Amino acid sequence: MDDKSSRAYLGIDLGGTAIKGSLVHIDGSLVAIHMVRTPIELGRNGIIQALVDLISSLLELAGELNVAGIGIGSAGRIDSMSGSVLYATENLPGWTGxxxxxxIEQRFPYPVVVDNDVNAAAVGESWIGAATEQKSFVLMALGTGVGGAVVVDGALIHGHQGGEGDLGHLIIIPGGAACNCGQKGCLEQYASGTALNRHAQEIASDWDSRRLVEASMLGDAQARKVIDRFVANLAVGLINVQRMLDPDLIVLGGGLIEARNSWWDALLQAVTEHTNLKLRLQPALLGNRAGIIGAARLAMLADKMQ
Ligand SMILES: [Zn+2]
Incomplete structure (x- = not known):
């Protein structure tokens, strides 16, 4: 019998470094998280095989649970209607198309929903994270790159090329640092973990963003200057987002948010220095589980039996 309380959805977060997944109960709680390295050197078929193996291993944990669907959040531009990849960078070689x-549907007897990984994270934060009260909000993810997701009146906005919310490629410095998207001066070149690593190495060749953050906390003037510049550029990006979309809230997620003690207050200060607009900023709550939880939630929302 299909007892609703035993229903669960499989949520997968597929990035250029790792593929992570879990079974997610209808209350958002997780069965164990499984993770494998993304075998990018094997190209498309290798990545699909790793994904299939991960799904199989998670299904073995189902026990009494009644699995009702699979949700996948993947890096890249995704056509969520067909569940295919419109464009992926070289972080996922061969993934485009x-x-x-x-x-996945050829191999498993479940309906499959696919969206962009940052979109999935936004759905997770909206379900049981930092944005449960907001109908319209933006998630900006500060990780290897800068990703974004836009939710308006409770629905993800996908744009006509799957590119809505590509906030990392807002130009904030005309003629600035060259970006892998072909533009110059994109936000991603100033506010991502990759950018902070690069700026850290300008201080000392053996520094990375972690070392930079530690040094700034200890009062190192050069490190503080780099953090201040990061914060000013991020503030400008956020203000532009607020101007454009006027969301109720902007949630900041991604790996850099874990080090926010060293920059959050400075960011709030920088925002007030650059605008009279009132921005509501909050750190994401679900950490690196947001994509898994949100992907499962997408499968749940697509389940007509739900
Ligand atoms: Zn760019």
Whole structure:
């Protein structure tokens, strides 16, 4: 019998470094998280195989649970209607054009929903994270790159090329640092973990963003200057987002948010220095589980039986 309380959805977060997943109960609680390294050197088929193996290993944990669908958040531009990849960078070689939903549905007897990984994280934060009260909000993820997701009246906005919310490529410095998207001066070149690593190495060749943050906390003047510049550029990006979309809230997530003690107050200060607008900023609450939880939630929302 299909007892609703035993229903669960499989949520997968597929990035250029790792593929993570879990079974997610209808209350948002997780069964154990499984994670494998993304075998990018094997190209599309290798990545699909790793994804299939991960799904199989998670399904073995289902026990009494009644699995009702699979949700996948993948890096890249995703056509969520067909569950395929419109465009992925070289972080996922060969991934452009992959029909993820079709590949997985051929192998498992469950409906599959696919969206962009940052979109999935936004759905997670909206369900049981930092944005449960907001109908319209933006998630900006500060990780290897800078990703974004836009939720308006409770719905993800996808844009006509799956590119809505590509906030990392807002130009904030005309003629600035060259970006892998072909533009110059993108936010991603100033406010991502990769950018902070690069700026840390300008101080000392063996520094990374972690060392930079530690040094700034200890009062190192050069490190503080770099953090201040990061914060000013991020503030400008956030103000532009607020101007454009006027969301109720902007949630900041991604790996850099873990080090926010060293920059959060400075960011709030920088925002007030650059605008009279009132921005509501909050750190994400679900950490690196947001994508898994949100992907499962997408599968749940697509489940007509729910
Ligand atoms: Zn760019």
């Amino acid at each position: 992959t029909q993820i939903a079709k590949e």
